[in-house]
Amino acid sequence: MENLLLMMAPLFSSKLLLVLFFGTLFGLILGVLPGLGPTTGGALILPFTMTLDPLSAIVLLTSIYCAGTYGGAITAILINTPGTPAAAATCLDGYPLAQKGEAGRALGMATVSSTVGGIFSVIILVFFAPLLAKLAYEFGQPEYFALAIFGLTMLASIGEGSPIKNLIAGAFGILISTIGKDFMTSIDRFTYGINELSEGIGFIPVVVGLFAISEMLTQSTLLDQVFKRVALKAVKLPSLNDYKLTWKTILRSSGIGSFIGVLPAEGGTVASLIGYSEAKRFSKKPEDFGKGSIEGIAGAEAANNAATGGAMVPTLALGIPGSATTAVILTGLIIHGVRPGPDLFREQPEFLYGIFGAMLIANVLFFIFGFFGAKIFARITLVPNKILWPMIFAVSVCGTYSLSQSILDVWIMIFFGVLGFFMRRYGFSVVPVIIGLILGELVEGTLRQSLVIFDGNWLMFLTRPIALTFFILSLIALAFPLLRSKKNKNKL
Numbered sequence: 001m002e003n004l005l006l007m008m009a010p011l012f013s014s015k016l017l018l019v020l021f022f023g024t025l026f027g028l029i030l031g032v033l034p035g036l037g038p039t040t041g042g043a044l045i046l047p048f049t050m051t052l053d054p055l056s057a058i059v060l061l062t063s064i065y066c067a068g069t070y071g072g073a074i075t076a077i078l079i080n081t082p083g084t085p086a087a088a089a090t091c092l093d094g095y096p097l098a099q100k101g102e103a104g105r106a107l108g109m110a111t112v113s114s115t116v117g118g119i120f121s122v123i124i125l126v127f128f129a130p131l132l133a134k135l136a137y138e139f140g141q142p143e144y145f146a147l148a149i150f151g152l153t154m155l156a157s158i159g160e161g162s163p164i165k166n167l168i169a170g171a172f173g174i175l176i177s178t179i180g181k182d183f184m185t186s187i188d189r190f191t192y193g194i195n196e197l198s199e200g201i202g203f204i205p206v207v208v209g210l211f212a213i214s215e216m217l218t219q220s221t222l223l224d225q226v227f228k229r230v231a232l233k234a235v236k237l238p239s240l241n242d243y244k245l246t247w248k249t250i251l252r253s254s255g256i257g258s259f260i261g262v263l264p265a266e267g268g269t270v271a272s273l274i275g276y277s278e279a280k281r282f283s284k285k286p287e288d289f290g291k292g293s294i295e296g297i298a299g300a301e302a303a304n305n306a307a308t309g310g311a312m313v314p315t316l317a318l319g320i321p322g323s324a325t326t327a328v329i330l331t332g333l334i335i336h337g338v339r340p341g342p343d344l345f346r347e348q349p350e351f352l353y354g355i356f357g358a359m360l361i362a363n364v365l366f367f368i369f370g371f372f373g374a375k376i377f378a379r380i381t382l383v384p385n386k387i388l389w390p391m392i393f394a395v396s397v398c399g400t401y402s403l404s405q406s407i408l409d410v411w412i413m414i415f416f417g418v419l420g421f422f423m424r425r426y427g428f429s430v431v432p433v434i435i436g437l438i439l440g441e442l443v444e445g446t447l448r449q450s451l452v453i454f455d456g457n458w459l460m461f462l463t464r465p466i467a468l469t470f471f472i473l474s475l476i477a478l479a480f481p482l483l484r485s486k487k488n489k490n491k492l
Contacts, residue, residue: 019056020358023063024365028373030064031071033388036215037084038068042328043211044392046335047204047399054336055354061329062355063362066118066308068325069268070366073110073301078103086268086304089276093289093296100292104236109294110301111370112238113250117302118363120254121261121309125316126356128262132317133345141453142461145446146470148439151320153474154263155432163478166432169423173436174443176201184448196408203331205400205412206437210430211328212396213417216389218424237371238294246298249279257303261310261322268304268311268323275303309359316340316352319442324431330438 030041042061049057072087077094090110097106139147155170179190180200191197238246253275260271279299280289289296311322312329319340321327333340338351345352400413420430454460461467 016056016059016354016358017361019052019060020063020361020365023060024067024362024369027064027067027362028071028074028366028369031068031084031087032074036392037072038065039324039328040211040215041068042325042332043207044395044399046207046328046332047403049332050335050403054333054338055351057332057336058329058338058355059358061332062312062359063365065325065329066305066359066362067366067369069305069308070111070114070118070301070370073114073297074107074370077106077110077297084268086272086307087300088269089272089300089304090297092276092300093291093293096290097292097294097297102292105238105242105294106292106297108236108371109238109242109246109297111367113246113253113298113301114305114370115363115367116250117254117257117304117306118308118366119360120251120302121258121306122356122360122363123309124258124262124306125309125312125359126353129313129317129352130345132313133342138466139342140464141446141449142464142467143470145443145450146461146464146467146474147318147320148443148446150470150474150477151318151439152436152443153477154320155435162427165428169428169430170432170436173433173438174440175436176206176433177437177440178444183445194408196406201412201437202403202409203335203437204403205409206416207328207331207434208396208400209413209416210420210433212392213413214420214424214430216393216396217417217421219385219389242294246295249282249295249298250302252278252282253299253302254306257306258310260303261307262313263322268307271307271310272300272304276300305363312355312359316344316355317342319438321435321438324434327431327434327438331434334438 026045027038027041030036030038041064045060045064049060052060069084069086072082072084073090073094076082076087076090077098080091080095082088082091094106094110097103152170152174153167155166177200179197181187181198182189188198256275256278257268257271260274261268276296276299279295280286280293283289283293283295285293285295307323311326314320314322315326315330317340319330321330330340338344338348396413397410400409401407403409420433423430423433450461451458461471
């Protein structure tokens with residue numbers, strides 16, 4: 001009962017309700033615009049969260065995450081262009097159904113499925129995050145080191161790059177984390193005489209550069225792109241027959257999405273594809289898929305939105321991001337002085353359950369906004385890229401500079417923006433760099449402290465059962481994508 005009251009706290013705070021309202025609205029706009037999405041939007045808004053208290057800041061980021069994931073379905077259905085990668089599977093049946101003159105029905109099913117999937121995932125988050133945190137009470141420095149290594153090896157399967165390229169990008173992120181003062185000796189490392197670098201590279205310039213600026217440079221090749229939009233009169237709630245046809249699919253995909261989301265480095269894109277394929281496999285009319293199947297929309301949208309709550313489980317309980325967007329949220333937690341993990345659940349339960357409640361309310365809000373405002377949001381796609389992206393660049397510069405009034409931060413942002421652009425061009429994902437940067441300090445710190453405990457004996461790591469388990473899981477995490485990649489090459 002106490003935890004339930006803590007979850008409802010945002011309802012009794014006018015400030016949090018206002019943050020939720022604007023976060024959900026902003027997330028929907030970001031989700032609708034192809035090329036943006038909750039990850040880029042979260043990175044864009046991150047500098048401005050420094051003016052907020054920690055709870056309001058994370059509530060803002062999580063509401064953007066929830067609403068942005070759903071928002072991608074609007075453009076996926078109306079213009080056959082997913083606003084977010086997680087909505088790619090929605091295009092397969094959403095757009096064909098819209099072409100038949102049933103855009104309102106398609107959006108109605110997407111809205112209901114997304115809401116159910118999102119609420120289901122919050123319930124999973126409420127129950128499983130504390131259990132995972134309790135397990136983490138058994139962790140010492142060696143266990144945290146092994147956990148961090150496991151998180152880094154999961155980079156082999158995250159993002160769009162090959163496993164090797166993802167690991168290289170992650171290693172580069174760790175390298176960046178070593179810039180600045182050594183925490184044990186206070187000796188400057190890799191600063192090259194630049195005093196401003198003695199405190200290290202800030203999270204925000206790197207995140208904004210790799211996500212927002214690199215995406216802007218990528219989109220610069222599409223300045224004259226014009227989207228052809230299907231006519232939409234109004235969003236229609238699913239009929240009773242539609243519910244009878246899809247309720248099993250929605251529940252199944254909600255479970256799939258929540259499970260996939262919990263796995264570090266997976267996220268909504270993978271969840272939606274699996275949810276869609278399972279919906280087709282269990283359907284009585286699989287031949288309708290790809291031609292405007294209402295089950296296909298339900299399967300994809302329930303799964304990708306369910307992944308939001310699932311991805312927050314390892315993020316809050318262990319400090320290991322479950323998706324690209326939760327990597328941005330984790331950055332927000334760190335810059336606000338909040339360290340995820342078991343201590344957070346023990347010392348700040350009101351903070352955690354405030355986040356849980358906010359995510360629940362955000363799912364209800366985007367249902368209302370989506371149902372009544374989808375037609376308006378769809379018109380946002382008419383904003384020319386040549387106007388939109390210069391505005392985003394200006395906001396990125398202002399936000400990054402405002403943190404510490406340092407022009408160096410702006411140059412760092414631009415450097416990583418250009419770097420991210422070339423990484424994307426040559427098949428590297430930018431997400432592993434962020435995760436490597438976040439986990440780098442944890443890896444170095446726990447390793448050095450563990451070796452002090454073990455008197456320099458590396459073999460002592462193998463005497464710790466939990467640490468040994470994570471090392472074995474790390475080997476499996478490394479081997480699986482590499483073997484899969486090799487298998488795919490042999491098929492070709």
